[in-house]
Amino acid sequence: MLQTLLWSKPSFLKINPMSLRAFVSRLLSSHSNSHRSDNGLDSHGLEADNLNNGIKASAPNSNPPKSKWRHYLLQFLIALTLILSAVWLLLAIWYQFGGHSVITWLTIALIVGVLATLLGVNAWSKTAEKLMDRLTSERRISNKKSNVKKTNNKKTTTKKTATRWLVGSYAAIWVIGFGWFMTIEPKQQRDWMPEVSERVTYTRDATNPDLITLTNVRNFDWHNADAATERWETRTIDMSKLSGVDVTNSYWMGPLIAHTLVSFRFEDDRPLAFSFEIRKENGESFSALAGFFRRFELSLVAAEERDIIYTRSNARGEQVYLFPISHLQQHEVKALFKSYLIAADELNEEPTWYNTLISNCTNIIFYMARIVSDDRLPWDYRIWVSGWLPNYLHDVGMLDTNPEKTGQPWSMDTWYERTHINPKVKGFHNNNDIHGSEFSQQIRQGILIPSLADSRTDAKVGAKSAAQASNEY
Structure with a gap:
C-alpha cells in the first residue's frame, strides 16, 4: 500500500499547464503573505489588494498610468528657474560690489545654502507634483500601502513644511535683491577715464x-x-x-x-x-x-x-x-x-x-x-x-x-x-x-x-x- 502511494502520481499534479501556473502563483503569494504577516499587515487585506489589482489588470478599458514626462519636464523647469534666477542675482551683486566685498560672499553663502537645503529635502519632486496637479486638474494614481505608520505621515508633513519655508525664504531674498537692483541709478559724476x-x-x-x-x-x-x-x-x-x-x-x-x-x-x-x-x-x-x-x-x-x-x-x-x-x-x-x-x-x-x-x-x-x-x-x-x-x-x-x-x-x-x-x-x-x-x-x-x-x-x-x-x- 505504502509502495503504491509512493509510486503513484499524486492527483494534484494531474493538472493542465494553466493550473500549474496558478499553483505557483498561489505558492508565491503565500510566501509573500507570510512576510507581510511578519510585518504586521493583514493577509486578508493583501488578498483584497491582489484581487483588485487583478481586476484592474484584466480590465481592457481601464485608464493607463499617467505619463510622467510632464512631471519631469516641470520639475526640470522649476529647478532651472531657481538656478538661473540665483545666478542672475549673484552676478548683479558681484558686479556691483566686487569679489572682495563681504556683502558679496554673505549673499553667495545665503543663496547657495538655501538652494542646497532645498535639494537635500527633495523639494523639486514634491513641488513639481503639486504644480502639475493644479495645471492639469488631474488626480495622480498612487499605490499607497495600507496601514502606513503614523511616523511616515509626520515625516512627509515635516518635509512639506520645510520645503514651503525654504521656497518662501528664497523668493523673499530674490525679490529684495531685485528691488535693490532696480534702485541703482546712473550718475554723471564719477572718476571717468x-x-x-x-x-x-x-x-x-x-x-x-x-x-x-x-x-x-x-x-x-x-x-x-x-x-x-x-x-x-x-x-x-x-x-x-x-x-x-x-x-x-x-x-x-x-x-x-x-x-x-x-x-x-x-x-x-x-x-x-x-x-x-x-x-x-x-x-x-x-x-x-x-x-x-x-x-x-x-x-x-x-x-x-x-x-x-x-x-x-x-x-x-x-x-x-x-x-x-x-x-x-x-x-x-x-x-x-x-x-x-x-x-x-x-x-x-x-x-x-x-x-x-x-x-x-x-x-x-x-x-x-x-x-x-x-x-x-x-x-x-x-x-x-x-x-x-x-x-x-x-x-x-x-x-x-x-x-x-x-x-x-x-x-x-x-x-x-x-x-x-x-x-x-x-x-x-x-x-x-x-x-x-x-x-x-x-x-x-x-x-x-x-x-x-x-x-x-x-x-x-x-x-x-x-x-x-x-x-x-
Missing part, C-alpha cells in the same frame, strides 16, 4: 538753424592704446552741407562682436564721427557680461576720425572696416544727424545705463536709423549680432552692389576686402594733420563714395534693386 570725461553739447545759430556749434569734440593724439595727448575742441558744422553717412565696424572680439561708429560726410569739410560707448571709470575695463547688470553708464562721443578711428585701427590694433551707405536722401541723413543731437540732450539731462543687449553701440543706431528711414530697415537678428551688421546692410540694399558700375557686383567678401582700413593707414603719423582730412581720405581709398538720392522713389528703387542683386549673387 579721459576719453569719456567730457560730454558733447551744442548750440544752434540764431539766424541759421542748420549751423550747429558742437563743444567737447574729441581730437586726441593717440600714442598707444593707453596714452594720448588730450584735446577737446569746439567745431561748427553746416547740416545743409551733409553729403552722406558711413558706418564703421571695429572688430576686437572675433567675427561676431564689433563696435559700430557712424561718420557724417560734408561737401566742403572733413567728416565728423559719433560713437555710443560705455563711460568707463579710471581702472575699469569693458565686460560684455557686466553690461547686463547696470555696471556702465552710456556715453555719446563726437570726435574727429583721426582720433576715434585711428585709436582702434592703429593704437589698439583692432580690425576696422568702413562702409559707405547708399540710397539715402539728404533729409534722411540730416534727420539721423539731428537724432544724435537729441540723444546728446537726453544723456546730458539724465544719464542712462548701457546694456549689452538692448542699448549698445549698434542697436541704438538702428533704432534711430529706422525712424528716419520710414521703416525701410526691417527687423533682423543681426541687429543684435553687431559683427554681422555689414552683411545686414548688404542684404537690405544699403550697400551698392555695383559701385563701379560694371557688370560684376560686389559680394560681401569684396566689400570686406575693399573697406579694410588697417592696411591703408599702417604707419600713418597721426599728429601731422591735426585739423586736416588726410586720415579720412586715406581710410576711404579704393571705395567709391555714393551720392545722395534725388528723390524718395529713387532711394527705394535703388535699395530694392541692390537687395535683389545681393540675394541673387
Whole structure:
C-alpha cells in the first residue's frame, strides 16, 4: 500500500499547464503573505489588494498610468528657474560690489545654502507634483500601502513644511535683491577715464538753424592704446552741407562682436564721427557680461576720425572696416544727424545705463536709423549680432552692389576686402594733420563714395534693386 502511494502520481499534479501556473502563483503569494504577516499587515487585506489589482489588470478599458514626462519636464523647469534666477542675482551683486566685498560672499553663502537645503529635502519632486496637479486638474494614481505608520505621515508633513519655508525664504531674498537692483541709478559724476570725461553739447545759430556749434569734440593724439595727448575742441558744422553717412565696424572680439561708429560726410569739410560707448571709470575695463547688470553708464562721443578711428585701427590694433551707405536722401541723413543731437540732450539731462543687449553701440543706431528711414530697415537678428551688421546692410540694399558700375557686383567678401582700413593707414603719423582730412581720405581709398538720392522713389528703387542683386549673387 505504502509502495503504491509512493509510486503513484499524486492527483494534484494531474493538472493542465494553466493550473500549474496558478499553483505557483498561489505558492508565491503565500510566501509573500507570510512576510507581510511578519510585518504586521493583514493577509486578508493583501488578498483584497491582489484581487483588485487583478481586476484592474484584466480590465481592457481601464485608464493607463499617467505619463510622467510632464512631471519631469516641470520639475526640470522649476529647478532651472531657481538656478538661473540665483545666478542672475549673484552676478548683479558681484558686479556691483566686487569679489572682495563681504556683502558679496554673505549673499553667495545665503543663496547657495538655501538652494542646497532645498535639494537635500527633495523639494523639486514634491513641488513639481503639486504644480502639475493644479495645471492639469488631474488626480495622480498612487499605490499607497495600507496601514502606513503614523511616523511616515509626520515625516512627509515635516518635509512639506520645510520645503514651503525654504521656497518662501528664497523668493523673499530674490525679490529684495531685485528691488535693490532696480534702485541703482546712473550718475554723471564719477572718476571717468579721459576719453569719456567730457560730454558733447551744442548750440544752434540764431539766424541759421542748420549751423550747429558742437563743444567737447574729441581730437586726441593717440600714442598707444593707453596714452594720448588730450584735446577737446569746439567745431561748427553746416547740416545743409551733409553729403552722406558711413558706418564703421571695429572688430576686437572675433567675427561676431564689433563696435559700430557712424561718420557724417560734408561737401566742403572733413567728416565728423559719433560713437555710443560705455563711460568707463579710471581702472575699469569693458565686460560684455557686466553690461547686463547696470555696471556702465552710456556715453555719446563726437570726435574727429583721426582720433576715434585711428585709436582702434592703429593704437589698439583692432580690425576696422568702413562702409559707405547708399540710397539715402539728404533729409534722411540730416534727420539721423539731428537724432544724435537729441540723444546728446537726453544723456546730458539724465544719464542712462548701457546694456549689452538692448542699448549698445549698434542697436541704438538702428533704432534711430529706422525712424528716419520710414521703416525701410526691417527687423533682423543681426541687429543684435553687431559683427554681422555689414552683411545686414548688404542684404537690405544699403550697400551698392555695383559701385563701379560694371557688370560684376560686389559680394560681401569684396566689400570686406575693399573697406579694410588697417592696411591703408599702417604707419600713418597721426599728429601731422591735426585739423586736416588726410586720415579720412586715406581710410576711404579704393571705395567709391555714393551720392545722395534725388528723390524718395529713387532711394527705394535703388535699395530694392541692390537687395535683389545681393540675394541673387
